[in-house]
Amino acid sequence: MSKGLPKRSEDYSLWYNELVKRADLAENSPVRGCMVIKPYGYSIWEKMQAQLDKMFKDTGHVNAYFPLFIPKSYLSKEASHVEGFAKECAVVTHYRLKNADDGSGVIVDPEAKLEEELIVRPTSETVIWSTYKNWIQSYRDLPLLVNQWANVVRWEMRTRLFLRTSEFLWQEGHTAHASKQEAIDETVLMMNVYAEFAETYMAVPVVRGVKSANERFAGAEDTYCIEAMMQDGKALQAGTSHFLGQNFAKAFDVKFATKEGGLDYVWGTSWGVSTRLMGALIMAHSDDNGLVLPPKLAPIHVVIVPIYKGEEELARISEKANEILSKLRAKGLSVKYDNRDTHKPGWKFAEYELKGVPLRIAMGPRDLENNTVELARRDTLTKETVNLGEVAIEDYVSNLLDTIQDTIYQKAFDFREQMTTEVNTWEEFESVLEEKGGFLSAHWDGTSETEEKIKELSKATIRCIPLNSKTEEGKCILTGKPSRQRVLFARAY
């Protein structure tokens, strides 16, 4: 780490980009809009995946894999779906290269043109429902509770690492049900799974809600979502769960014999979270020194750094350090002992702060004498000296990591609360949005036209109609028309 990060207060956007690169999370690739997820960043994503996968399986889902390519005609079968995705589709048109006749290198072989163009999946509803047609005959085949971990492509003109990239990694659940209510229940269940993951593991508090028609998934009847607040006052959609009604069943003619002897179209849901969560994780907690990772998703929980002069001192410190390391590992913690002689302790401190390691243990000759270690918390940047004779270090560290997890969540929660403002007039809306940002809880007349107008005027969109929003008489901030419920507006990533 040659020099400090840009400050959040000066240039939040630059701070984010630099942090992602310097903390070895990701970088831009030679391919426009696509990213390389570097090993350290990927190790965080792997922890997210493992936990989410467990939660999906605990709720009865199984994994499968469907093709990367979608025939163009399939994408077109659901009208609003193709409308929503057509503008950002990567299209495969040929299947072979050949040497150029003039010897200038390889060119696309014009004779190897596909009869029907293939779309690189932007999402897999179409190819999956075309498959479900063969899997579902009767109510006995339902529910189908399938998830897929995959890469998808949506051609983006303006990209940002993790937040918006042309290719991203995600999971997409696709379920099929015999009744409307069961499908709605599944949609809500998965929104709640996402919310629990965001809050308990990512330490990111989220608002659970429903999207307005404008922001709904292309092909869904309802989109449930979780919305998070970033440190710059912008919102970030962290996950969506769609109730598809019978739209895709109708588009792909997926009917089932009901228990009562009839024939009906199948009810569907789909739900997904992506590597965008990495962006949310980074932006929610990190500071001007670098990443702040919640212990539950940190690849390394504790780093031990020896402070020494000469080989002999290092040997004595290492003996003690290895004892501690063994105890912590036995407790299931991921611990790194950094005894490299190529870097000074100060450099290492800064490096692990940049990388967001939740807890640092430093040990010098005086610690050896006193049977102590110095514990430094990444989240609060506070230090304390712990006497090894007085505490069982593994329990102490383990409890402290729990405290850190809670503290990070609480800090983000308090910030989110502070950044949520009830506004009742257009003037208030505009001034709060400009001066403070955050979530604006406001009345809206329920029409797409008004939402569109507000977006044009302010760049703020309705993030969601919160599920816990109480009924209340009010007037739309823009039109003054009657409204019975506040919705959450914000500028968003």
Place this chain on the structure above:
Amino acid sequence: MSKGLPKRSEDYSLWYNELVKRADLAENSPVRGCMVIKPYGYSIWEKMQAQLDKMFKDTGHVNAYFPLFIPKSYLSKEASHVEGFAKECAVVTHYRLKNADDGSGVIVDPEAKLEEELIVRPTSETVIWSTYKNWIQSYRDLPLLVNQWANVVRWEMRTRLFLRTSEFLWQEGHTAHASKQEAIDETVLMMNVYAEFAETYMAVPVVRGVKSANERFAGAEDTYCIEAMMQDGKALQAGTSHFLGQNFAKAFDVKFATKEGGLDYVWGTSWGVSTRLMGALIMAHSDDNGLVLPPKLAPIHVVIVPIYKGEEELARISEKANEILSKLRAKGLSVKYDNRDTHKPGWKFAEYELKGVPLRIAMGPRDLENNTVELARRDTLTKETVNLGEVAIEDYVSNLLDTIQDTIYQKAFDFREQMTTEVNTWEEFESVLEEKGGFLSAHWDGTSETEEKIKELSKATIRCIPLNSKTEEGKCILTGKPSRQRVLFARAY
């Protein structure tokens, strides 16, 4: 399961295709050459992935993720590499669809043509080495030991589920080293990791060897491989590990400052296994009743089937069954209790045989009386009655599963040995190949021309030059020219 599988002896190829579909492993997708991996098939792949991933990490590797797309010019930078892959590349040429002017649906927007075509990765050496250029400056940055789990596309004209599909899932390791020897050591290490995985987990014995020049990876200096023998006497390449020399470092100008103060090109390796392993697993062990899975990769180790008349009897059996189930699960085994009343025991027996569940426990009223259960092994199709008063069922079952794992391996090993024949003349070569198949251990003059000729005449290729092959004077079976080592020929998948 409405009717039996085709018999292996009558139509091995049809048997395989039907087995893959009926055991719910995979099916063809609406997209030509691409497959859908169904949940049961995917759950086996997940077990493979988890074990391989652990073995990669235990040998010091980390995961990362690189883009799906490769600019055409990148692919062309290594001459033999593009030569090897150009004929099977899916090419992205456009990034948008639009509504046709005549209202006939969506068409590719001709105005959204990419400046440079993108290739859907057939393998990632090029995009990864272009990235490594920025990651590697000095010997201190080496070795880089990176793996990626990903999908790749190689446009195939003739496809078969798992064995050869246009899209497949795999892992690809890409490592960079400061010295030639270290890179060679890594190449050999990973071949050995693959061999250990194949033998210990898949229960598939493999020959470790080196490819001849004809069969080498496009861009490698040497390709190490593991070769397995299928029940129809054809060989299957189960994994490859490539020593890339400095080829990709030169193509992408990746140099490093050496410890001695010089500047040198980096040495590389790459290695991969894919969902093809699923094909190997299926074909190596399964029989005319269905799948035979080695316990270490079986998603369900034990199925318990109650045999009963009436609710009351089922209740009594279930009580005992649940006791056993708890004990087995506490031992870490995956157990299913199938008490569905919609299917008869005979149907269930056939179903779990088809699915390859290693062990079946049946319990009827007489078993209750006698405090026994009936254990049926999938691999040998043998049954035994076990007295629950005499053995701890969880230990008994656990040991039996180990025995099954060993038995399956030994059976495949014996078969492989029996199917390996030393031949010394062309006549012998031809007649053994026709009448028996298998591996033919024969002398070869070492030239690509002769290998090509043999392939034309017999459809057999050199699978590998086995690493344990001893030096021995001999004469090439085709040309009679001198040879100092036998190589393994076979017809192959």
